[in-house]
Amino acid sequence: MEGALAGPQKWDLIIVGSGAGGLVLALELAKKGFRIAILDRQPHSVSLPRGEIIQPNGLGLLDRLGLLSTLLESDVYRNERVDFYQASGPLLCAVDYRVLPPPYAYSLILLPEVAQKLLLEKVAQVSNISFFWGATFRSLIYEGSRLSGLEAEWGGERTIFRAPVVVGGDGARSALREALRIPCRLHRYVDGYLTMVVDRPPGFEGESRYYLGRRALFGAFPVSKEKLYLFYMVPSHHLESLCRGRFDLFKESLLSFHPSLRSFLEGPLKEVSSWEETSYMPCFRVRCDRWVADGAALMGDAAHAMNPHVAQGRNTAMNDGVVLAEVLEGCFRKGDFSTKALSVYESRRRPPVEALQRLGDELTWLWNSGFPPLVWARDRIFRSIHRKQDLHDKILMTISGLKEHPFGLIDRWRALHLWGGLLNRSEETGQRISSPDP
Ligand SMILES: Cc1cc2nc3c(=O)[nH]c(=O)nc-3n(C[C@H](O)[C@H](O)[C@H](O)COP(=O)(O)OP(=O)(O)OC[C@H]3O[C@@H](n4cnc5c(N)ncnc54)[C@H](O)[C@@H]3O)c2cc1C
Known part of the structure; x- marks a missing residue:
């Protein structure tokens, strides 16, 4: 529903930013009957000449939302393998999604607007979500010390939106994060x-x-x-x-x-x-001291932008949406939107997200390098991952978002192939991985 302020301007929840995370959060909470306002400074949904990967964790999530079958019918690419070549010619490594446990033994590559359009269409069918395109967040409003809404510029005017809780899904340079004075390290790669x-x-x-x-x-x-x-x-x-x-x-x-x-x-x-x-x-990493405050939470890139080498930014933002919806439902039941009540969301999401951020940095350090010993190590690691199935599976499970499997010290030595065959447990690739523990 397009926003209109003729009626009451009170909402249960205001979401700043119409990225995938904010839309998933809105859809999940709207199912429970909450009234939600979504504000976005863009006049409409924008498209850029680029592609994006939806990883197996994102596929599972879209499936639970009832959107995957429609997405699979649209014009997307079903990707089963990522081949890494050395610029001089030879294949270094093939990362093969087909060894993952079914049904998500693949990833999808698509123009981001395809997934965004699907989410926006779904949102448009829900009467208790109101959309305010062209509404730019300006400042927070407090009653005493309690957050009670925000002020936005909309249609050239300052407009007040009231709600007991506000969520910032407004990207790596989040203005909401700044208004909440949450200390943050914004790193531009x-x-x-x-x-x-x-x-x-x-x-x-x-x-x-x-x-x-x-x-x-x-x-x-x-x-x-x-x-x-x-x-x-x-x-x-x-x-x-x-x-x-x-x-x-x-x-x-x-x-x-x-x-x-x-x-x-x-x-x-x-x-x-x-x-x-x-x-x-450009690529950013965001590390915040906190993702939540009294009456407010951050999600997606606003809370934890990461290097795109892990291809997980949009997937993790959507996952934030699901978990935050569960936590907020409890907050609404108790009427408690304190930092303590909201921090359940942060404690569930922070560990897997930080593991991906670390992996993103490690991949960036290795893949983007021009330092000859590192380039040598990178190519050697790729070749080892190609040959050693357990290493291949560990990296694939982490990037797929199915299970955190960071490389330990022994894995790193084995990937560098410095101990020769001594620690090589398996040299064959292509066997299916069993389902991750729930
Ligand atoms: C080169 C590159 C490749 C990538 N590839 C992948 C990939 O393959 N897979 C993947 O999962 N991720 C990928 N990502 C990351 C992914 O694009 C982001 O992580 C994801 O879009 C973040 O979603 P979000 O909902 O947090 O924010 P965004 O999608 O950034 O949305 C933020 C929204 O907030 C709005 N906004 C901002 N400020 C305000 C304001 N003051 N008031 C109102 N509205 C505001 C903006 O208009 C925007 O619509 C890639 C990123 C890059 C840079």
């Missing part, structure tokens, strides 16, 4: 990604591809039946000088990134002729 979407050539059979060089990374992920998403690592301080250069020379550098690229990318790249058809995606 050196490297971001120049992205574009081109016509998809034939030749992809359920896989997506990464090409890794020295201080260089290029990816080609199908996102639909007709489109291929390309991303190219660019340090943010090089972006300006890169984009001052000629676009055709940039395309040539992409085509010579790996020996196989010219054969399948030359045609699709002819269709892209200017920098305007690309987008630059």
Whole structure:
């Protein structure tokens, strides 16, 4: 429902930001009859030329929400494998989702607007959710020391929205987090990604591809039946000088990134002729002292943005939505929105999210490196993961969001293959992993 303030301006919950996390939270709580207002500063849903992976944990969650079957019928790419190639040619490693326990033994790659549209359509069918596009959060409102709502700029006017609890799903640079004065370390990674979407050539059979060089990374992920998403690592301080250069020379550098690229990318790249058809995606990590305050909670990137190498930002935001809805239901029952009552949400979500943040940093350190010993170690680790099924499964289970399986010290030694065969338990890949413990 589009927002209209003719009636009472009181809600049970206000969500700032219409990202996937906020929408899942709204859908979960609306089922229980709560009245929810969603504010977003954008005038409408936006789309960028990029793709996104929905990992097995996200698939499970969308399935529980009754959305997965519709998503599978839309124009998305069912991805079963991620192949990592050395820029000079050889395959380093294939990470194979098919060994995961069914039914989510795959991931989906799609244009983010496809999943967003599905969530927005679902929200539009719910009468107790009101949407306020073009409403920008400005400040919090308190009655005494109790938070009682917020002020937003909407339709050129300052507008008051009242609710006993406010949730910030407003991204890595969250204004709500700032208004709550929650101490936070916002880290901008050196490297971001120049992205574009081109016509998809034939030749992809359920896989997506990464090409890794020295201080260089290029990816080609199908996102639909007709489109291929390309991303190219660019340090943010090089972006300006890169984009001052000629676009055709940039395309040539992409085509010579790996020996196989010219054969399948030359045609699709002819269709892209200017920098305007690309987008630059900076990457952030957010670490907050707290995710909750009296009458307020943060979710998604506002609470814990992470490096996209783990491809889990949207998946974890949706998971936050489910858990926060459960916790808030209890808070509404007791009429208690204190930090203590809300911290149950934080204590359930923080450990798995922080494990993913750490993994994201570790992958960034290794994959993006240009330091020869690290590049050597990275390629060696990839080859070990390709050969040793238990290492392959550990990393896959963590990235899939199914179980935290950080590499221990022995795993790291084995991945580097420094102790030769001494500790190699299994050398064969391709056996299915049993279901993770609940
Ligand atoms: C290059 C790249 C690749 C990625 N790939 C993946 C991937 O493959 N898989 C994956 O799961 N994740 C991926 N991510 C991460 C993912 O995109 C984010 O983690 C996810 O979108 C975060 O969702 P969110 O709901 O927290 O916030 P967002 O999606 O950022 O939404 C925040 C919303 O808040 C609104 N807003 C902001 N400020 C205000 C304000 N003051 N008032 C009102 N509204 C406001 C914004 O308009 C926006 O709509 C990737 C990220 C990058 C950069």
